[in-house]
Amino acid sequence: MGINENKGWSRDQIAARIAADIPDGAYVNLGIGLPELVANYIPQGREVIFHTENGLLGVGPSPAKEEVDDELINAGKKPVTAIPGACFFHHADSFTMVRGGHIDICVLGAFQVSREGDLANWSTGEPDAIPAVGGAMDLVQGVKTIIVFTQHTTKSGEPKIVESCTYPLTGKGVVSHIYTDYAVIDVKKEGLFVREMAPGIDFDFLKSCTGAEIKLYES
Amino acid sequence: MINKIVGTAAEAVAEIFDGATVMISGFGEAGSPIELIHALIDHGARDLTIVSNNTGNGHIGLAALIENKQVKKMICSFPRTANSVVFPELYRRGEIELELVPQGTLAERIRAGGAGVPAFYTPTSVNTPLAExxxxxxxxxxxxxxxxxxxxxxxxxxxxxxxxxxxxLYNKTARNFGPVMCMGASRSIVQASQVVELGMLDPETVVTPGIFVSKVVEISNPLSENQLIKENRRYPWA
Known part of the structure; x- marks a missing residue:
């Protein structure tokens, strides 16, 4: 956790903050890793259907150990369950849901997000890295609303919200909202607008750890 | 009489030739036809181009096929996973080619191939290195x-x-690439956990129509990759 420790929202609090903004009836794809936490915080009374790109609509919670099924997994290849009303389908149908604009919201992690909503989250571009993209480029182009769930800075304190991404892009101008341990930020044509700051975070501090211009809605 | 059932995995893969392009179903372990892959290792066809979402786990299944130097090129979306050790090593040594394809584009390319569509346009990968x-x-x-x-x-x-x-019919999320791969290949070789009499499958629920399938071999208790990896097993069996 490094420099971010004890300041701003915890990972679970960010997940809960995102979940609070997901409307009843939404079809949602959660990226591998941190975004998976969002499923734990959907407010009671809301019905949200989770999609996993390996072919399941209606992803349920993790199974008890004795109920683990190697052929019932999520995109992160972790065991899941299927809720009553779930359905299975093949990969081309699954990505028709993604690429055809049928999924409402996707929550993804990020290496960097730019002021114009460019996302870099699949490769650090290091020469020794094995390139792997999975479904990230399909999701950012096809899903109606892309939400980024990330720590505000890297472990060494570098801003992850930047003027323009230095890592290879996943997609250009694709991110709508950024939820970090410090703030909720909306990506608009006119720039990055801070919708909310975590308790104990002020605007000057937020500016100091953000690599792109940010604005308050009031101004 | 039409009977696509064959007796053994060895018989099922016998026609695969050197230099062939072979699609292999599965998303990680789920849906990976491990017995057919092991039969292909025994068979020994080389210089294969393999189309599969991942590059296999540990030293069994697809990873073992790659380790056995039968694969010249991988076409896949996610060549590294937690248990993927064989591919990264060969790739870094320049001993295997990689064509990296976004996962949805991969599924759509296979479906298009099967549907007689030579090419299509998609926004996926626009403005990224994969569109260069x-x-x-x-x-x-x-x-x-x-x-x-x-x-x-x-x-x-x-x-x-x-x-x-x-x-x-498939099982849960093990369906993944199976149906489109059956469509995209000239000859589809299938391992089924169970073979039933004609009429036992409800025509309303058939997922892959038989026209897309060439051969079926019954493997009633397929091996679990997870279990084999836990036991640190390798194929060919030591």
Whole structure:
């Protein structure tokens, strides 16, 4: 956790903050890793259907150990369950849901997000890295609303919200909202607008750890 | 009489030739036809181009096929996973080629190949390194990348239930690439956990129509990759 420790929202609090903004009836794809936490915080009374790109609509919670099924997994290849009303389908149908604009919201992690909503989250571009993209480029182009769930800075304190991404892009101008341990930020044509700051975070501090211009809605 | 059932995995893969393009179903372990892959290792066909979402785990299944130097090129979306050790090593040494394809584009290319569509346009990968060198075109003011349909000589696919016509049902998220790969390959070779009599499958629920399937072998208790990896097993068995 490094420099971010004890300041701003915890990972679970960010997940809960995102979940609070997901409307009843939404079809949602959660990226591998941190975004998976969002499923734990959907407010009671809301019905949200989770999609996993390996072919399941209606992803349920993790199974008890004795109920683990190697052929019932999520995109992160972790065991899941299927809720009553779930359905299975093949990969081309699954990505028709993604690429055809049928999924409402996707929550993804990020290496960097730019002021114009460019996302870099699949490769650090290091020469020794094995390139792997999975479904990230399909999701950012096809899903109606892309939400980024990330720590505000890297472990060494570098801003992850930047003027323009230095890592290879996943997609250009694709991110709508950024939820970090410090703030909720909306990506608009006119720039990055801070919708909310975590308790104990002020605007000057937020500016100091953000690599792109940010604005308050009031101004 | 149509009977696509064959007796053994060895018989099922016997026709695969050197230099063939082979689609292999599975998303990680789920849906990976491990017995057919092991039969292909025994068979020994070389210089294969393999189309599969991942590159296999540990030293069994697809990873073992790669380790046995039978694969010249991988076409996949996610070549590294937690248990993927074989591919990264060969790739870093420059001993295997990689064509990296976004997962949805991979599925769509296979479907297009199976449907006789030579190429299509998609916004996926526009403005990224994966679109470099590809034709782009503007539709309604938005840029799209041209991607080619993908065909294969063979597909190796795992399913749950089959009949002798080759009609298939799958199991949960092990379905993944199976149905499109059966369509995208000239010859689809399937391992089924169970083979049933004609008429036992409800025609309303058949997932892969038998016309897309060439051969079926019954493997009633397929090996678990997870279990083999826990036991640190290698194929060929030591």
């Amino acid at each position: 060198g590809k034709e782009t075109r503007i539709f309604n003011g938005k840029p799209y990348v041209m991607e080619y349909g993908l065909k294969a000589d063979f597909a190796l696919v795992k399913c749950k239930i089959a009949d002798r016509y080759g009609n298939l």
